[in-house]
Amino acid sequence: xxxxxxxxxxxxxxxxxxxxxxxxxxxxxxxxxxxxxxxxxxxxxxxxxxxxxxxxxxxxxxxxxxxxxxxxxxxxxxxxxxxxxxxxxxxxxxxxxxxxxxxxxxxxxxxxxxxxxxxxxxxxxxxxxxxxxxxxxxxxxxxxxxxxxxxxxxxxxxxxxxxxxxxxxxxxxxxxxxxxxxxxxxxxxxxxxxxxxxxxxxxxxxxxxxxxxxxxxxxxxxxxxxxxxxxxxxxxxxxxxxxxxxxxxxxxxxxxxxxxxxxxxxxxxxxxxxxxxxxxxxxxxxxxxxxxxxxxxxxxxxxxxxxxxxxxxxxxxxxxxxxxxx
Amino acid sequence: xxxxxxxxxxxxxxxxxxxxxxxxxxxxxxxxxxxxxxxxxxxxxxxxxxxxxxxxxxxxxxxxxxxxxxxxxxxxxxxxxxxxxxxxxxxxxxxxxxxxxxxxxxxxxxxxxxxxxxxxxxxxxxxxxxxxxxxxxxxxxxxxxxxxxxxxxxxxxxxxxxxxxxxxxxxxxxxxxxxxxxxxxxxxxxxxxxxxxxxxxxxxxxxxxxxxxxxxxxxxxxxxxxxxxxxxxxx
Amino acid sequence: xxxxxxxxxxxxxxxxxxxxxxxxxxxxxxxxxxxxxxxxxxxxxxxxxxxxxxxxxxxxxxxxxxxxxxxxxxxxxxxxxxxxxxxxxxxxxxxxxxxxxxxxxxxxxxxxxxxxxxxxxxxxxxxxxxxxxxxxxxxxxxxxxxxxxxxxxxxxxxxxxxxxxxxxxxxxxxxxxxxxxxxxxxxxxxxxxxxxxxxxxxxxxxxxxxxxxxxxxxxxxxxxxxxxxxxxxxxxxxxxxxxxxxxxxxxxxxxxxx
Numbered sequence: 001x002x003x004x005x006x007x008x009x010x011x012x013x014x015x016x017x018x019x020x021x022x023x024x025x026x027x028x029x030x031x032x033x034x035x036x037x038x039x040x041x042x043x044x045x046x047x048x049x050x051x052x053x054x055x056x057x058x059x060x061x062x063x064x065x066x067x068x069x070x071x072x073x074x075x076x077x078x079x080x081x082x083x084x085x086x087x088x089x090x091x092x093x094x095x096x097x098x099x100x101x102x103x104x105x106x107x108x109x110x111x112x113x114x115x116x117x118x119x120x121x122x123x124x125x126x127x128x129x130x131x132x133x134x135x136x137x138x139x140x141x142x143x144x145x146x147x148x149x150x151x152x153x154x155x156x157x158x159x160x161x162x163x164x165x166x167x168x169x170x171x172x173x174x175x176x177x178x179x180x181x182x183x184x185x186x187x188x189x190x191x192x193x194x195x196x197x198x199x200x201x202x203x204x205x206x207x208x209x210x211x212x213x214x215x216x217x218x219x220x221x222x223x224x225x226x227x228x229x230x231x232x233x234x235x236x237x238x239x240x241x242x243x244x245x246x247x248x249x250x251x252x253x254x255x256x257x258x259x260x261x262x263x264x265x266x267x268x269x270x271x272x273x274x275x276x277x278x279x280x281x282x283x284x285x286x287x288x289x290x291x292x293x294x295x296x297x298x299x300x301x302x303x304x305x306x307x308x309x310x311x312x313x314x315x316x317x318x319x320x321x322x323x324x325x326x
Numbered sequence: 327x328x329x330x331x332x333x334x335x336x337x338x339x340x341x342x343x344x345x346x347x348x349x350x351x352x353x354x355x356x357x358x359x360x361x362x363x364x365x366x367x368x369x370x371x372x373x374x375x376x377x378x379x380x381x382x383x384x385x386x387x388x389x390x391x392x393x394x395x396x397x398x399x400x401x402x403x404x405x406x407x408x409x410x411x412x413x414x415x416x417x418x419x420x421x422x423x424x425x426x427x428x429x430x431x432x433x434x435x436x437x438x439x440x441x442x443x444x445x446x447x448x449x450x451x452x453x454x455x456x457x458x459x460x461x462x463x464x465x466x467x468x469x470x471x472x473x474x475x476x477x478x479x480x481x482x483x484x485x486x487x488x489x490x491x492x493x494x495x496x497x498x499x500x501x502x503x504x505x506x507x508x509x510x511x512x513x514x515x516x517x518x519x520x521x522x523x524x525x526x527x528x529x530x531x532x533x534x535x536x537x538x539x540x541x542x543x544x545x546x547x548x549x550x551x552x553x554x555x556x557x558x559x560x561x
Numbered sequence: 562x563x564x565x566x567x568x569x570x571x572x573x574x575x576x577x578x579x580x581x582x583x584x585x586x587x588x589x590x591x592x593x594x595x596x597x598x599x600x601x602x603x604x605x606x607x608x609x610x611x612x613x614x615x616x617x618x619x620x621x622x623x624x625x626x627x628x629x630x631x632x633x634x635x636x637x638x639x640x641x642x643x644x645x646x647x648x649x650x651x652x653x654x655x656x657x658x659x660x661x662x663x664x665x666x667x668x669x670x671x672x673x674x675x676x677x678x679x680x681x682x683x684x685x686x687x688x689x690x691x692x693x694x695x696x697x698x699x700x701x702x703x704x705x706x707x708x709x710x711x712x713x714x715x716x717x718x719x720x721x722x723x724x725x726x727x728x729x730x731x732x733x734x735x736x737x738x739x740x741x742x743x744x745x746x747x748x749x750x751x752x753x754x755x756x757x758x759x760x761x762x763x764x765x766x767x768x769x770x771x772x773x774x775x776x777x778x779x780x781x782x783x784x785x786x787x788x789x790x791x792x793x794x795x796x797x798x799x800x801x802x803x804x805x806x807x808x809x810x811x812x813x814x815x816x817x818x819x
Contacts, residue, residue, distance in 0.1 A: 147641075159667055162689075232685075410799075
């Protein structure tokens with residue numbers, strides 16, 4: 001790193017200066033030490049607007065090394081603008097290897113999904129977080145919400161779920177579904193679909209959350225208890241879909257609705273593009289055969305659903321957008 | 327049986343701070359006792375301080391000097407210096423009071439106004455209402471009025487609600503401040519019957535009655551309040 | 562009836578710099594007792610209420626509260642977590658403006674249920690049944706349970722606030738001008754409701770009001786405050802019918818007769 005900088009990639013490894021990285025790493029370590037606790041940090045200006053993942057990018061920049069393999073997804077896809085740009089950014093400023101393959105990535109930066117392929121020990125999942133405070137829409141005062149976290153006063157979180165059931169007959173929150181981490185802090189899992197919540201529970205991977213605009217970092221260390229809040233008589237449930245992926249016939253995965261034409265034509269496909277492509281490119285694998293068969297009869301023997309049309313906003317919350325106002 | 331109430335050397339005056347602090351002596355040197363099973367009547371012209379004496383005995387007026395010893399809860403208590411909490415307990419258990427006017431409470435039915443003192447003493451609400459119905463019927467209050475709040479009742483009707491409320495409990499001491507003032511002859515007789523029943527039950531009554539006939543009918547003893555006029559003591 | 566008070570207040574003072582909020586206030590409050598604190602605006606009654614409810618820390622003096630286990634605890638030595646727990650379980654606070662005591666953007670049912678959820682109730686059906694019960698006790702129709710308080714009239718909001726406070730069966734309720742800003746007829750209904758609830762539940766209450774009629778109707782005992790000091794105290798009817806202090810006489814003589 002002593003050479004004269006010729007372009008931005010040689011300015012400093014992974015763009016951030018070393019002091020900033022140390023500051024962010026301290027925040028990450030504190031976050032890991034107190035699972036689910038929001039650690040304030042001095043968020044920097046990044047060469048992208050707030051809402052485009054500045055928090056996640058700063059976390060990634062602080063933990064990435066020359067030997068890492070980076071994967072970036074946006075709503076599960078490797079090929080959307082946000083994912084492509086961030087991937088290109090790190091390729092340029094850190095000169096690291098990049099991949100779309102979940103299994104071979106060491107760091108996965110994500111906007112609002114957890115990959116379908118199970119994560120393993122040693123992997124790090126970095127979430128981009130628009131609004132880190134799960135209590136924000138119930139109690140707007142930051143002074144008060146901090147106190148509520150400190151004193152473990154989380155009754156209000158259930159008020160939100162109560163309202164859901166009162167209005168919709170069930171807990172209608174489908175994304176950014178609040179969780180309790182290691183029996184202590186209530187945490188916003190970022191606007192991932194609640195379908196992904198169970199994947200957070202006792203995950204072997206390290207999960208880091210960065211909120212750039214709100215200047216907060218929090219973490220779920222490997223093998224940590226992550227429990228979705230619910231009522232005894234209205235237990236937590238994930239979304240189910242009444243048909244498999246239209247492209248790879250996968251079941252029990254999260255699907256996106258894709259609009260095909262202007263005449264109401266649409267199909268449901270895997271939101272995780274890497275997962276979907278792998279299945280399609282390996283038609284002879286036992287996985288493929290088994291699922292294809294299952295998919296054939298899957299339409300008839302599908303389980304009952306709480307939601308007739310899957311929870312699906314073709315594109316859930318946008319950059320910087322919070323939980324929807326009820 | 328102990329004497330339920332002994333008043334000794336009680337004095338009362340009003341200091342009117344809004345009128346340069348002038349002091350209006352009302353009564354002084356008040357000493358008497360009342361006995362169980364008797365109706366004692368305070369006599370004397372208006373303004374002699376009869377009502378003030380009753381109000382002091384109920385803790386409604388403060389006492390400047392002297393003692394009011396009440397047999398309460400198997401002990402003797404000086405009402406003149408008792409704490410508010412003790413006065414409340416005495417009102418609940420020992421001293422009942424029928425005032426001249428009914429202080430109405432919005433939205434509470436006549437029946438519940440009458441039943442309330444019993445409910446406050448821990449009586450079941452339905453049993454208390456049953457007793458209230460019997461008393462209101464005895465006092466000839468039309469049944470259609472029982473479910474209405476008494477605020478809009480006539481003076482006589484309100485007074486009967488007030489009497490029923492005062493007589494429903496079994497306080498060993500009962501203070502009566504002109505309970506028959508606005509009643510017709512028939513209902514005056516009912517009140518005389520009620521008082522006779524209380525006497526028979528061993529209650530010590532102390533009352534003010536302007537109505538000569540009623541006084542004649544109920545009084546066992548008359549205490550002339552003019553004897554306690556402040557000037558007399560000085561003299 | 563127990564012989565020990567619920568709340569013991571001794572020489573409580575609160576100064577704002579050199580200005581007096583309340584000065585040297587002492588009293589005991591027993592279970593089931595309603596104490597009215599009256600006085601004109603600026604007399605220190607709200608400062609006193611805020612100190613007693615630990616929303617404000619006094620400059621000096623003590624207040625101890627008999628907890629459910631019978632032990633007295635010094636309020637100002639409790640941790641904030643303990644005080645807040647007390648506030649949402651064993652105490653209630655009824656604000657003059659219902660918007661200060663309610664969550665205006667969540668339904669009536671959730672407003673009532675919040676305290677239950679805060680103490681760990683996690684059964685939706687039971688929470689809702691309790692909310693229905695409490696709404697009926699404060700005379701709000703069951704079919705309004707999913708409406709937000711924003712859609713309620715002032716009187717209904719105030720009744721909802723009362724239900725929200727009483728759902729955990731508190732033993733002590735603080736009320737700050739509970740009928741302020743309401744129409745006379747609405748006031749009467751609310752007062753009647755409060756009287757009934759206080760009697761039925763055996764609540765102890767400290768009611769701050771400038772309205773002597775409210776004090777007479779709700780309370781057994783009364784403290785009259787002026788310039789931060791208690792100028793007279795005693796049985797409510799004694800203070801109102803035989804006022805002794807010059808200021809109380811002025812206050813009583815200022816009541817409008819109807």
